[in-house]
Amino acid sequence: MKIIRKGDKGMGELFNKLPNKKELQAWIETYGEYDDVTSYDVPASLGHLMRLWEEAKSEYLYKMFGGQFIIEQDFTFEKDRREIEDSMFEMVTNNKFYNEYMAWTRNFAGNDYSLRCCLAELIHYSHLTINEYEGETFSINIGESRVTVQKGCKPSRILGKIAKLANIDGYEDFRLAQSRIFNDRFSKGKLCLSIHPLDYMTMSDNEYGWDSCMNWRSKGCYHLGTVEMMNSPMVVVAYIKGNKNMPFGRCEWNSKKWRNLFIVTKDIITGIKGYPYQNTDFDKACIKALQALAEKNLGYSYNDTVYERTFSDAEETAYFEDIDEEVNFNFLTYCMYNDFGNDNTTHFIFGLNHPSTIECCYSGPAECMYCGSIVDGEDFEEPDTVICPSCAEHIYCDNCGERLYSEDTYYTLDDCIMCEECYLNHREYDPVDGEYHMRDNMEEITVIEDGAKLSLTSGTKEDIQKYITNSKTFFTYYPEKLPIKHYTYERTSRSIWGLDDYHYTDTCTYVLKSDISEDLWSEIMYH
Ligand SMILES: [Zn+2]
Ligand SMILES: [Zn+2]
Numbered sequence: 087m088k089i090i091r092k093g094d095k096g097m098g099e100l101f102n103k104l105p106n107k108k109e110l111q112a113w114i115e116t117y118g119e120y121d122d123v124t125s126y127d128v129p130a131s132l133g134h135l136m137r138l139w140e141e142a143k144s145e146y147l148y149k150m151f152g153g154q155f156i157i158e159q160d161f162t163f164e165k166d167r168r169e170i171e172d173s174m175f176e177m178v179t180n181n182k183f184y185n186e187y188m189a190w191t192r193n194f195a196g197n198d199y200s201l202r203c204c205l206a207e208l209i210h211y212s213h214l215t216i217n218e219y220e221g222e223t224f225s226i227n228i229g230e231s232r233v234t235v236q237k238g239c240k241p242s243r244i245l246g247k248i249a250k251l252a253n254i255d256g257y258e259d260f261r262l263a264q265s266r267i268f269n270d271r272f273s274k275g276k277l278c279l280s281i282h283p284l285d286y287m288t289m290s291d292n293e294y295g296w297d298s299c300m301n302w303r304s305k306g307c308y309h310l311g312t313v314e315m316m317n318s319p320m321v322v323v324a325y326i327k328g329n330k331n332m333p334f335g336r337c338e339w340n341s342k343k344w345r346n347l348f349i350v351t352k353d354i355i356t357g358i359k360g361y362p363y364q365n366t367d368f369d370k371a372c373i374k375a376l377q378a379l380a381e382k383n384l385g386y387s388y389n390d391t392v393y394e395r396t397f398s399d400a401e402e403t404a405y406f407e408d409i410d411e412e413v414n415f416n417f418l419t420y421c422m423y424n425d426f427g428n429d430n431t432t433h434f435i436f437g438l439n440h441p442s443t444i445e446c447c448y449s450g451p452a453e454c455m456y457c458g459s460i461v462d463g464e465d466f467e468e469p470d471t472v473i474c475p476s477c478a479e480h481i482y483c484d485n486c487g488e489r490l491y492s493e494d495t496y497y498t499l500d501d502c503i504m505c506e507e508c509y510l511n512h513r514e515y516d517p518v519d520g521e522y523h524m525r526d527n528m529e530e531i532t533v534i535e536d537g538a539k540l541s542l543t544s545g546t547k548e549d550i551q552k553y554i555t556n557s558k559t560f561f562t563y564y565p566e567k568l569p570i571k572h573y574t575y576e577r578t579s580r581s582i583w584g585l586d587d588y589h590y591t592d593t594c595t596y597v598l599k600s601d602i603s604e605d606l607w608s609e610i611m612y613h
Contacts, residue, residue, distance in 0.1 A: 097133040100140045109337045117302040118455045122478040130458035138317040145319040161277035174211040183256035276327040285323045286316035293341040296362035310469035311422030317450025322348045324372040352386045356434035359425035369433040387438040400427040416445035421469040514560035517609035533563045561610045
């Protein structure tokens with residue numbers, strides 16, 4: 087039987103032309119927490135779920151993309167410097183020439199530690215990484231020859247000179263290894279600009295070992311934000327696509343080595359924050375590509391200067407000397423984590439004739455990925471789910487308030503739902519009814535040895551018996567003969583311990599061991 091889902095008909099052009107619907111549907115069904123759904127309604131159709139995306143991207147981004155969803159271009163980029171440094175470090179630690187050179191420097195410089203330091207700097211992996219010596223200029227004499235090492239020189243060339251004069255073995259292999267890593271610092275990749283729904287949903291899901299609170303696979307604490315970005319009329323996802331795809335279920339989708347979100351309006355094109363690291367070249371390449379598209383397909387015009395600023399707040403004012411202008415920025419979101427500001431370095435270009443205040447909320451509506459209803463971000467306890475509260479009645483621990491997921495183990499006790507930790511730590515055994523209850527709902531009775539010194543000041547033996555035989559009582563036992571002065575069931579510990587400055591004010595009930603039956607006693611002791 088085919089289930090007719092709401093909104094199957096009447097979808098617009100964007101949805102009809104959207105490629106990879108199968109992957110999109112599979113992603114939502116696999117990672118959309120459909121297991122948590124308690125609603126009896128069938129899920130909304132994909133077309134219905136995508137109507138807000140369609141509406142948002144129809145405003146101008148789809149036109150700007152020239153009727154495409156993903157624009158891919160070859161891109162040569164310099165690897166992250168840390169990545170190259172790691173390879174260089176690994177090379178030198180296993181290199182014969184490196185070890186012999188270091189032994190020679192100890193011999194050659196002797197106790198001249200500053201010279202030793204300079205010689206070591208010359209072969210330091212961070213200088214080999216950029217093939218530039220950044221240390222102090224110095225000169226040495228090797229035999230008859232004088233070698234001057236200038237700040238800014240190429241270390242590989244000077245090391246060759248020293249190797250020759252000082253007869254240090256293995257230089258050629260070292261030079262080849264160093265230049266291989268140095269020349270390999272450029273990587274070819276595909277730079278993609280996208281308004282495809284699945285690229286928003288997978289903005290922080292990849293096979294490259296990084297994620298953020300936007301990821302779906304491990305239920306990132308803000309991943310509802312990806313839906314707001316998907317439904318935003320001004321947000322584009324930009325990323326560098328890896329060679330291998332990310333598999334899920336029977337499908338696969340591109341795996342992102344790096345990504346950023348860009349806000350595109352006629353007044354500004356700005357990056358928000360790059361993940362897993364911020365990279366000026368990547369940001370600039372994306373901005374230039376977006377500018378070209380907006381100018382060509384929308385007729386927008388921008389200034390060519392790409393500015394860089396580090397903002398620590400979502401609302402900031404910055405002065406731009408070359409245009410002698412002060413601009414106020416104010417970029418807000420609903421429940422998406424707002425990375426704008428937050429001490430991130432942002433790159434942007436201005437539209438011609440931009441106003442002096444550029445402000446917008448760059449979130450689109452948050453939407454339930456099961457029923458498709460628009461939800462106010464505040465209806466969600468946490469933006470860590472894409473299912474609305476009426477589709478999935480989330481369960482919370484009645485004791486600590488922690489959200490319980492379907493795969494978590496949880497318990498019920500005295501009609502309360504509890505997480506495992508609370509269940510194990512907040513219950514007591516009642517020997518009268520032979521069951522566990524929540525400690526907070528119980529009366530505590532302390533059994534004390536008959537020989538303890540005490541005198542009855544309030545309560546009667548009958549009152550005590552009532553407690554003992556009522557359920558929801560738990561017993562503690564003090565084997566020592568406590569210096570209890572009163573036989574009472576409303577004392578503060580202060581008088582129990584006889585310490586006047588001890589302000590513990592819980593009330594306790596005491597019984598003598600002889601007040602309780604032998605059966606009860608053995609239940610208390612041996613349960
Ligand atoms: Zn819903
Ligand atoms: Zn709990």
